[in-house]
Amino acid sequence: MKIAIASEGKQVSGHFGHCEGFTIYEIGEDKSLKKNFVENPGHRPGFLPVFLKDLNTDVIIAGGMGETAQVLFNENGIEVIVGAQGDCDDVIQEYIKGNLESTGSVCTEHQHEGHCEE
Structure with a gap:
């Protein structure tokens, strides 16, 4: 399974489209983790x-x-989790434990990139 986290440095980005990049975690059947x-x-x-689908991503977190x-994302078979905050490594651990749930929030202020969580 591959999970992409929209990232700014080591932190979850407030808006996936304007993020620096994606920290991609691959979880093996033996629970091994590659990043x-x-x-x-x-x-x-x-x-x-489509870009993340081509990377075989199963989940996007932002x-x-x-x-x-x-x-x-849903049309491409990729699960969406929004409302995440904090360090990417901490967020992926919460996802693995089953403790990370999407808030379902939708950004509407794209002219204010980076302020979706305000």
Whole structure:
């Protein structure tokens, strides 16, 4: 299973489309964990869901995300979890434990990138 976390450095990004990149965690059947970072290739409508699908991503985790992006991720078979905050390594551990739930929040203020959690 592959989980992508929209990242700013080691922290979960407030808005997935404008993040620095994606910390990709691969969880093996034996619960082993591999991690790598993929730079955000750029925010273009409809592009990132397909980009992450091409990386075989199963789940996207972000602080916030617009409604259209959430629909496109779901159409690509990628589970969306929004409302996450904090250190990416801590967030993935909470996901593995089954303690991370999506708030379902939808960003509407895209002109204010980076302020989706306010």
